[in-house]
Amino acid sequence: MKKLVSIVIPAYNEADNIFVILESIKKVFSTLNYDYEIILIDDGSADNTLQNIRNFASSSENIFFLEFSKNFGHQLAVKAGMDNAFGDCVISMDCDMQHPPDLIPDMLNKWEEGFEVVYTVREDDKNLSKGKRKSSGLFYKILNWLSDIELEPGAADFRLLDKKVVNVFRSFNENEPFLRGLVKWLGFKQYAIKYNPGARFSGESKYTFKKMFRLALHGVTSFSIKPLYSAVYLGFILSFASILYVPYIIYAFVNNVEVSGWASVIMTIVFFGGLQLIILGIIGIYVGKMFMQVKNRPNYIIRSTNIPVK
Structure with a gap:
């Protein structure tokens, strides 16, 4: 046969x-x-x-x-x-x-x-x-x-x-x-x-290209939680980097040196705000996957x- x-x-x-x-x-x-x-x-x-x-x-x-x-x-x-x-x-x-x-x-x-x-x-x-x-x-x-x-x-x-x-x-x-x-x-x-x-x-x-990128993102989030770990590591790195800024603040306060103006402040806020949205987006993708899966459609x-x- x-x-x-x-x-x-x-x-x-x-x-x-x-x-x-x-x-x-x-x-x-x-x-x-x-x-x-x-x-x-x-x-x-x-x-x-x-x-x-x-x-x-x-x-x-x-x-x-x-x-x-x-x-x-x-x-x-x-x-x-x-x-x-x-x-x-x-x-x-x-x-x-x-x-x-x-x-x-x-x-x-x-x-x-x-x-x-x-x-x-x-x-x-x-x-x-x-x-x-x-x-x-x-x-x-x-x-x-x-x-x-x-x-x-x-x-x-x-x-x-x-x-x-x-x-x-x-x-x-x-x-x-x-x-x-x-x-x-x-x-x-x-x-x-x-x-x-x-x-x-x-x-x-x-x-x-859009579909390729989406497929890559889907492939990553289907087989790994590395993006979540990466977000945690990035948070620690940026927190440590912000500590390095403390000596400058102390120096500026003691010597009455004017701190940088609004442009640097706005740039920093935008940068960290964008970073937070990316991290929240990564978490949201995983939560969304669980939400769609538990519907059992x-x-x-x-x-x-x-x-x-x-």
Whole structure:
């Protein structure tokens, strides 16, 4: 009996990419001795993505879909796909052809060798703008510096997970999962494959600098309380620095020297006021995460699907 490979593909406004990615995967598996199924997750698309998915699913027995009631985000879309994938292994990949399907045989080979997690690391893409490459590098530097996990620069959401790993993932109920970090945190036998990203077939990248920064901040606060410790250390340093100012005050008082005017006072107030707001913001992020989690709302809502009830 052939092993079943489940492929999870989140899609947000990817109408023009659906046909290309499905045909590419079909071509790859035509040379492999595996059964496969494809689970596409429409993450609240505003274009014809869902309609195109439905058209392919209606004519194929191994193409399934989940339609979200709104846009819940890429990470939850992947999580929803894994929650509904019951193959011997699960491969998650993007819909835009930047995760090359031709890499799937190599991932399966490593899985057959006994690795339970086969993840990919993107080589530096010279076709990307200088700003995009810098923001990507900054993302990993911030994440590795402030969090308790270590991600290789270029680590992607293109990965293979053995079914025992997926079963563990199903037990997670985080409302904002950071999957790259969770995969590292889980352990198991892992292997990294480097790849050169393919050209995006259609559309534009959804990861702007703002989203990259937010993802980095989310990754840090999901896996570490280092920012809270940093705030405490900074408070001690600044308190000590303020003590160094005492001798000058005494000298000015004894010698009747005029103390600096309003400009220096205002600058000091603004500086420390801003610092306090940053620290309060860090604390607020952690409190906000707890607030959202304890509500125990569903992490995503499925509006429609063609996946049979198991």
